[in-house]
Amino acid sequence: MRLFPVAAAFLVASLATAVEPAFPIGQAVAVAQQSLKERGLEGKYYITSVKLAADDARRSSFHWAIDWSDSIPVSELKKEVGLEIKMDGSVVSIVKGPANRNPSTGAFDPNGSTGLQNYRTRADRPSILNLKH
Secondary structure: OOHHHHHHHHHHHHHHOOOOOOOOHHHHHHHHHHHHHHOOOOOOOOEEEEEEEEOOOOOOOEEEEEEEEEEEEOOOOOEEEEEEEEOOOOEEEEEEOOOOEOOOOOOEOOOOOOOOOOOOOHHHOOOHHHOOO
């Protein structure tokens, strides 16, 4: 019985923040389709999902997240998985790549090094607890 007031409060709060997006969904889909068409990818890749996503926890700003049917190769290590369309109409490609790659060489590093000078983890570094008296 105590959960009902809490659930009701969350429902009222979520309904109160529901606002019509400044950039309509139809325009977002058209921008994504145009992006595929301009790159000559219209027949090979297509939109699988469009969702309105919040930019922050307060849900004060939103963007459209568009996913492609398959990853579009950008380089040997990176692939575009979709687009992010802001409410002002600006477009950002969502690009993902494999983990544990050295950014300077692009080679796989099994130690998880990111190309930093001191790649040792905390367990590898000397500790004051290891000193002998």
